[in-house]
Amino acid sequence: DTGVSQNPRHKITKRGQNVTFRCDPISEHNRLYWYRQTLGQGPEFLTYFQNEAQLEKSRLLSDRFSAERPKGSFSTLEIQRTEQGDSAMYLCASSENSPYSFGSGTRLTVV
Amino acid sequence: AQTVTQSQPEMSVQEAETVTLSCTYDTSESDYYLFWYKQPPSRQMILVIRQEAYKQQNATENRFSVNFQKAAKSFSLKISDSQLGDAAMYFCAYRSNAGGTSYGKLTFGQGTILTVHP
Numbered sequence: 001d002t003g004v005s006q007n008p009r010h011k012i013t014k015r016g017q018n019v020t021f022r023c024d025p026i027s028e029h030n031r032l033y034w035y036r037q038t039l040g041q042g043p044e045f046l047t048y049f050q051n052e053a054q055l056e057k058s059r060l061l062s063d064r065f066s067a068e069r070p071k072g073s074f075s076t077l078e079i080q081r082t083e084q085g086d087s088a089m090y091l092c093a094s095s096e097n098s099p100y101s102f103g104s105g106t107r108l109t110v111v
Numbered sequence: 112a113q114t115v116t117q118s119q120p121e122m123s124v125q126e127a128e129t130v131t132l133s134c135t136y137d138t139s140e141s142d143y144y145l146f147w148y149k150q151p152p153s154r155q156m157i158l159v160i161r162q163e164a165y166k167q168q169n170a171t172e173n174r175f176s177v178n179f180q181k182a183a184k185s186f187s188l189k190i191s192d193s194q195l196g197d198a199a200m201y202f203c204a205y206r207s208n209a210g211g212t213s214y215g216k217l218t219f220g221q222g223t224i225l226t227v228h229p
Contacts, residue, residue: 004155031215042115042202042219043156056216091156095215099146102156 002026004103006092012109013082020078021106025094032075033100034067035091036060043091049075082110113138113205117220124193125228131178132188132223134203141165142208145179145186146217151199159201162186164208190225198227 005024013019025032030051035043046065048056051072061067064082069075079086087110093100114137124130136145147159162170162179169177174194178187190197203220 033215033217035217040222042117042204042222043217045216045218048216050214099158099161100215100217104155 004092004094004101006090006103006106008106009104010107010109012111015084015110016081018078018080019082019108020076021090021092021108023075023077023092023094023103025074025092026096026101029094029096029101030072031095032069033093033095034075034077035093037089037091037105038087046077046090079108082108084110086110113140113143113207113218115203115205115218115220117203117223119223120221121224121226123226123228124190126193126195128193129189129191130193130225132190132201132203132225134186134188134220136184136186136203136205136220138184138205138207140207140209144206144208145177146204146206147175147177147186147188148202148204148219149197149199150202150222156202160188193227195227195229198225200224 007022032049034046037043047067049069064080067077089105091105092103116135143164145162148156149159150156160172160175174191176189200222202222204217
């Protein structure tokens, strides 16, 4: 069990650029979650996969955001045309049953 | 929709003393889980303790215990014999056990920063 891995750890991008983050869950976990955490706040749910199926998307996930989990393994979260308000920590978590295992997150800074 | 409120943005405690972090929540459901997570600076979030709503007995994990008041919708965390390594942001979180497409989704509070003084 190597834990949930997220890459990159940090990303600085210019406003308007596209970015993609990757999450590798614990191998036997079929559920994968993405959360966004702004400074000093609790994480907010973005989206959830069970295997390769995306079962729920938050209203926070605008049409500039897209997430995939091909073959039910790793997942990617893409943000198109980034805005300064997208600056946050993006957390990935996986579970088979409660509780979650969280990754260390990807910190995005949009300048 | 469920909400979780942590009314203490910051708390501090002396090493070896006891501190209690507060959490209230709002839900119309009867079957759910409550969690306390710890997030050290620049490190990943880890589970401290969890409570199943249908269990009346308060959960305990070593120095960590909860006071779960279901009717009052209150879920506080007590840390006994505080250690320097307990310093972190603590989050209270709610998870419905109702199943469906939202299964497993956590709703977090705003967090409480805990400082431990030597």
